[in-house]
Amino acid sequence: MSDEDFLREEIDAVEHQAAKRIDPGTGALTISIAVLALLVSLILPWVGEHTGLAVVLGESELFLPRLFSYLALGVGVLGSGITLAVRRWGLAWVCSLGLFAGSIIGVLSIWTQQTTTSNKTVGPGPGIGLIIAAIAVIVLLVKWVKIAASRPPQL
Structure with a gap:
């Protein structure tokens, strides 16, 4: 193998590795602030008197807020x-898809929490922590x- 062929293979390998990577740029700061907001929301009320941390730990018996808390912490904090x-x-696409599901939930x-009809009285309403999250x-x-969508097309 000539030096020219070896150099071409090395350049192609570096290009292939670089194509798998992302550069979040200034978006990393926004992501970090949003993750911090998610973590702060855990100490605020989510459902009635239950904080976000209580919902994560299962003290609230409501399914959707608990599922949302798992997605928010799993994908939003850990995944990010x-x-x-x-x-x-x-992984950027995995975060995007997980956060899409999390945002809907x-x-x-x-x-x-606003439209519950399972109680005789009006539901507790969403807490500020749930809204922030x-x-x-x-x-x-x-x-x-x-x-994730900013990746240039492969040639």
Whole structure:
């Protein structure tokens, strides 16, 4: 193998590795702030007197807020942190899809707290923490979709 062929293979290998990586740029700051907002929302009320942390730990028997809390923490906090650390394009899409599901479930969680008919009295309503968490998940969704979709096409 000539030096020219070896150099071409090495350049192709580097190009192939670079194509798998993302560069979040200034979006990383927005993602970090949204993750911080998700973490702060855990100490605020979500459902009635239950905080977000209580919902995560299962103290609330409501299914949708609990599912939303798992998605928000799993994909929003853990997934975003891992994806920012390793900067892989595939993980950016995984975050985007997980946050899409999380944003729908978050909005449904807020809606079910406002329109509950299972009680004789009016439902507890969504807490400020649930609303902040849903907004943070939607912000994360927008940023990850923008980052994941910014990959240049393969030649």
